[in-house]
Amino acid sequence: MRIIKNLTIGMSLIMGSQLVAAAGSGTTLDTVNPEADRMALRSYYQSRFPDSELSDYVNGIYAVDADSRSQWEELEEFPPYEFDVEEGERLFNTPFANGKGYADCFENGGIGIRQNFPYWNKEQGTVKTLEQEINECRENNGEAPLKWGKGAIAKVSAYMAWTSRGKVFDIKIPEGDKEALAAYLDGKEFFYTKRGQLNLSCSNCHLQGSNIRIRADLAGPALGHPSHFPVFRSKWGELGTLHRRYKGCHQDSRSKPLDMQSTTFRNLEFFQTYMSNGLVVNGPGSRK
Amino acid sequence: MRKLTTSMCAAGLLALIATAPASAATVDDVIAEGKAVYMGKSRGNCISCHQINDPDANLPGNQGPPMVAMAQRFPDKRLLRAQIWDASKTNPITIMPPLGKHWILSEEEIDAVVEYIYQF
Amino acid sequence: MKKLITMMAIVLLPNVAMAETYDEVFEMNRAMYGKGHTFSWEGKEYSTNHPEEIEASVEATKENADALIAKAKAENEAAAKVGFEWKLTKGIIKDAEAASAEGDYSKALTLAAQAKYHARLGVQQQIDAEKNWHLSVPQ
Numbered sequence: 300m301r302i303i304k305n306l307t308i309g310m311s312l313i314m315g316s317q318l319v320a321a322a323g324s325g326t327t328l329d330t331v332n333p334e335a336d337r338m339a340l341r342s343y344y345q346s347r348f349p350d351s352e353l354s355d356y357v358n359g360i361y362a363v364d365a366d367s368r369s370q371w372e373e374l375e376e377f378p379p380y381e382f383d384v385e386e387g388e389r390l391f392n393t394p395f396a397n398g399k400g401y402a403d404c405f406e407n408g409g410i411g412i413r414q415n416f417p418y419w420n421k422e423q424g425t426v427k428t429l430e431q432e433i434n435e436c437r438e439n440n441g442e443a444p445l446k447w448g449k450g451a452i453a454k455v456s457a458y459m460a461w462t463s464r465g466k467v468f469d470i471k472i473p474e475g476d477k478e479a480l481a482a483y484l485d486g487k488e489f490f491y492t493k494r495g496q497l498n499l500s501c502s503n504c505h506l507q508g509s510n511i512r513i514r515a516d517l518a519g520p521a522l523g524h525p526s527h528f529p530v531f532r533s534k535w536g537e538l539g540t541l542h543r544r545y546k547g548c549h550q551d552s553r554s555k556p557l558d559m560q561s562t563t564f565r566n567l568e569f570f571q572t573y574m575s576n577g578l579v580v581n582g583p584g585s586r587k
Numbered sequence: 588m589r590k591l592t593t594s595m596c597a598a599g600l601l602a603l604i605a606t607a608p609a610s611a612a613t614v615d616d617v618i619a620e621g622k623a624v625y626m627g628k629s630r631g632n633c634i635s636c637h638q639i640n641d642p643d644a645n646l647p648g649n650q651g652p653p654m655v656a657m658a659q660r661f662p663d664k665r666l667l668r669a670q671i672w673d674a675s676k677t678n679p680i681t682i683m684p685p686l687g688k689h690w691i692l693s694e695e696e697i698d699a700v701v702e703y704i705y706q707f
Numbered sequence: 708m709k710k711l712i713t714m715m716a717i718v719l720l721p722n723v724a725m726a727e728t729y730d731e732v733f734e735m736n737r738a739m740y741g742k743g744h745t746f747s748w749e750g751k752e753y754s755t756n757h758p759e760e761i762e763a764s765v766e767a768t769k770e771n772a773d774a775l776i777a778k779a780k781a782e783n784e785a786a787a788k789v790g791f792e793w794k795l796t797k798g799i800i801k802d803a804e805a806a807s808a809e810g811d812y813s814k815a816l817t818l819a820a821q822a823k824y825h826a827r828l829g830v831q832q833q834i835d836a837e838k839n840w841h842l843s844v845p846q
Contacts (some may be wrong), residue, residue: 326841336844343845491843492836496691496793496825497684498675502843508682512648514635555792563790665739672738679839687738690824694741 331484333472333573340574344522348510356523357581363510364517371585380457380531380583383538387458390451395440401455404436413463413580417569419472419479426482426565430456430540447559448543453529457538460529460582468526468580470573486570489563490521495552501567504548516587525572527584538583541568614702621703624696631692631700636683640707650682654707661705668701729753759827763820772807772815776800779823786829791836796825 324335341353348363355362361371391409394400402408406415416429433455434444445452472479493500504518511517528541542559545567549556557564624631626643633639636650661667669676672687686692692700729748736746737755744755754761762778765771779800786792803818 324844324846326844339845487844488840491840493675493680493840494791494832494836496689496795498689498832499682499684500680500840500843503680503682506843506845507680508650511650513650514648515646516648550794553794555787555794555797557790668741669735669738673734676734676738679835680843687741688734689828690821698741 326484326488328477328481328484331480331487333480333483336487337574337576340522343506344520348520353522354578356520356575357526357578359519359523359527359584359586360510360517362523363520367517367587371587374585378531379533379585380529380538383454383457383531384461384583387454387456387461390455391458395437395442397440399440401433401436404432404439409459410462411466413460413582414466414468417565417572418470419476419482419569421473421476421479424478425562426569428542428560428565428568429459430542431560431565433459447540448546449535449537449539453538453540453543456540457529457583460580463580464582466580468572468576468578470569470576472573482566483570483573485563486566486568489567490570493552495549495554497551497553499552501548519586521571521574523575523578525568526575526578526580527582527586529583531583531585533585533587617699617702618706620696621699621701624692624700625703630696631686633700633704639704654704657705657707664701664705667705668697671697671701733757757824759820759824762823763816765816767812767816769807769810769812772803772812772819775816775819775823776803776807779803779819779826782823782826782830786826786833789830789833791829791833793825793829796822796829799825 324330324332324339344351344356345353351362358368358371361368391401402410406412413429416432417426419425420427430447430452433452434447438444445455472483490501493503502521504513505521505524508518509520525541528544529538530541530544531538532544540559542564545564546556546559622641622643625633625639628635634644634647636648638644638647638649638653640655657667661670673685674681674683675685675688684691687694687697732746732748733753733755736744737757740746740755742754742756742760745752746755747753756764762775779796783792783796783800786796799818799822803815803822806812806818807815
């Protein structure tokens with residue numbers, strides 16, 4: 300019995316390893332190939348849910364589950380984030396005490412640029428997220444930074460996403476930049492690594508477990524995950540940022556969670572958004 | 588009535604397998620405790636992933652296999668116990684938490700849940 | 708084909724070898740029988756009680772309780788250092804400290820043992836995760 304089990308594991312590993320060689324991505328800085336990872340993730344979902352369009356993955360679980368989709372479509376007729384987008388626009392256009400505003404900090408006055416985040420900042424040697432630059436904009440203009448998870452920062456981010464709807468994510472890892480590649484790899488490793496007392500990885504629920512019930516909940520697919528954030532989540536009863544969700548998920552594995560906007564969470568966002576390259580911005584979204 | 592039959596059946600199995608002879612009353616207690624562990628969100632929360640043919644099972648998930656034919660699937664009850672204790676032993680990427688190895692449940696709670704699911 | 712055989716050897720060998728280590732045999736017995744069971748390994752008898760349960764079985768005094776609490780804290784720091792601190796550990800340590808302060812040293816020992824075990828498994832989890840995370844990546 301034990302031998303059979305070992306053989307089964309052995310065979311599945313062999314089949315896995317053979318494919319590693321074919322796809323050409325690995326788990327070290329020398330072998331990792333983001334583009335191969337992205338294609339592999341896409342084909343994983345295509346073979347699992349052959350009836351779902353790739354472009355539909357920006358709609359999360361609703362791309363793969365027809366029942367919850369109809370409920371969600373009803374909800375989206377009067378989107379719960381509508382007032383937040385309006386409030387975000389107001390906040391975005393309210394000048395700081397020094398007379399400047401968010402528009403002065405961003406390319407194109409901050410309009411239609413969500414798809415460029417997060418990006419690798421070579422000078423600072425780190426991944427920069429939109430929320431991070433919203434707060435940097437404030438601090439550079441003598442304003443206090445906003446709290447990361449919800450409230451004003453989520454609203455401003457939601458408005459900026461709203462103005463970018465339909466734009467295609469195109470996250471770049473500069474050719475030959477080992478540091479940028481290392482940040483990507485760190486995010487990738489975090490996504491697939493089991494952690495916490497419950498020994499859960501992001502991928503346990505959002506890759507293997509996507510569209511399979513955990514009690515009455517369906518975990519959404521990882522592909523397209525960051526496209527619709529910030530999100531008005533029914534469970535929260537309000538709008539929240541991607542890092543708020545990261546922290547909650549991390550904690551749900553019974554880990555002491557990382558801080559929002561910590562290096563690793565930013566690297567995770569870098570990896571996840573790179574995986575979603577080719578999909579469009581459709582934030583803010585509404586989710587269960 | 589059905590419940591009575593199953594618990595008597597389980598009592599019979601227990602008497603065969605358990606090392607210490609157990610009276611019917613304590614077997615019922617163990618099974619009731621196992622059920623509480625199975626259903627309890629802050630305990631085993633097994634129901635979040637495993638269907639079980641118990642009228643009290645409300646909105647079970649389906650991440651893992653349903654709890655059917657347990658005695659046939661695990662003729663050696665100890666191997667069922669080991670699977671609950673650490674499912675990652677046989678499948679390192681399983682979503683199932685290692686309930687014993689990570690001391691999520693106590694050893695007594697694991698024994699109880701084994702008795703409960705072994706009826707199905 | 709040659710590659711397949713090499714892969715096979717790489718995959719199967721650790722399983723065979725691991726089955727012979729003390730940790731493997733301990734874990735298998737603990738998984739099947741719980742605590743308080745005796746098993747033999749390389750001709751000697753061992754208990755399935757894990758190190759923390761043995762550490763907690765000392766006399767319930769303030770000194771012993773506080774010493775085990777200190778060990779739990781140190782182990783949890785080691786887990787945090789590798790990024791694998793578990794959510795409940797700090798709270799369990801706090802409860803152990805409270806029990807010790809109230810003079811319930813037996814409870815303090817039990818809780819400290821659990822916290823130390825959790826922390827040690829967190830450290831172990833990081834090592835296992837490093838080895839296994841690639842298995843989850845779609846290819």
